[in-house]
Amino acid sequence: MLIADKHVVSIHYTLKGEDGTTLDSSEGKAPLVYLHGTKNIIPGLENALTGKRTGDKIQVTIQPEDAYGPLDKSLIKILPHTAFDGLENVQPGMQFEAKGEDGQTQLITVQALEAQGVLIDGNHPMAGKVLNFDIFVEEVREASEEELSHGHAHEQGC
Ligand code: ZN
Numbered sequence: 001m002l003i004a005d006k007h008v009v010s011i012h013y014t015l016k017g018e019d020g021t022t023l024d025s026s027e028g029k030a031p032l033v034y035l036h037g038t039k040n041i042i043p044g045l046e047n048a049l050t051g052k053r054t055g056d057k058i059q060v061t062i063q064p065e066d067a068y069g070p071l072d073k074s075l076i077k078i079l080p081h082t083a084f085d086g087l088e089n090v091q092p093g094m095q096f097e098a099k100g101e102d103g104q105t106q107l108i109t110v111q112a113l114e115a116q117g118v119l120i121d122g123n124h125p126m127a128g129k130v131l132n133f134d135i136f137v138e139e140v141r142e143a144s145e146e147e148l149s150h151g152h153a154h155e156q157g158c
Contacts, residue, residue: 001053001054001140001141001142002051002052002053002140003036003049003050003051003052003053003137003140004036004037004050004051005036005037006035006036006037006142006143006148007035007036007037007140007141007142007143008033008034008035008036008139008140008141008142008143008147008153008155009033009034009035009036009049009137009139009140010031010032010033010137010138010139010140010155011026011031011032011034011049011135011136011137011138012026012027012031012032012135012136012138013025013026013032013133013134013135013136014026014027014133014134015131015132015133016131016132016133016134017129017130017131017132018129018130018132020132023126023129023131030155030156031138031139033153033155033156034152034153035143035147035148035151035152035153036049036050038151038152040151040152040153042062042066042067042068042131043066043067044060044062044063044066044067044131045060045062045067045133045135047066048060048062048133048135049135049137052137053137053140054137054138054139054140055136055137056136056137057134057135057136057137058133058134058135058137059132059133059134059135060132060133060135061130061131061132061133062130062131062132062133063130064127064128064129064130067126067129067130067131068124068125068126068127068128068129069124069127069128070127070128071123071127071128072122072123072127075121075122075123076111076119076120076121076122076123077119077120078114078116078117078118078119078120079117079118079120080116080117080118081117081118083117083118084118090110090113090118091110091113092110092111092112092113093109093110094109094110095107095108095109095110096108096110098122106122107122107124107125108120108121108122109121109122109125
């Protein structure tokens with residue numbers, strides 16, 4: 001069965017950055033299962049998988065525009081220490097959820113503690129990155145009516 005919209009696809013993947021370091025992998029874990037054609041995964045990956053079939057192995061390089069978007073430097077800024085009042089042990093690497101200017105939830109990562117304030121980055125951790133995927137297509141099946149109405153696959157729960 002070919003991968004197309006309204007199909008549930010199971011893939012194993014290894015994701016490497018531009019320098020070849022592994023950023024994420026499904027190796028030794030359950031495959032990633034998603035409903036094709038619903039933007040459940042990044043556009044570049046969905047495009048690369050369209051028309052592939054069970055057993056196919058593909059390698060694809062995805063530019064930031066088709067992945068998590070370009071790095072937005074305006075989201076990297078220093079907040080005054082007082083913005084973190086009430087939080088103990090603010091450390092580099094800590095992540096917070098905050099409301100963005102247009103009301104959506106934004107993940108904020110603490111980059112560094114500096115004398116004048118806390119350096120934060122509101123970009124997605126993979127924003128601005130070129131992503132290299134090795135993918136194995138494990139299974140392709142038609143989605144159930146329930147999955148289609150929910151807009152996601154049910155292998156890993158609802
Ligand atoms: Zn559901």
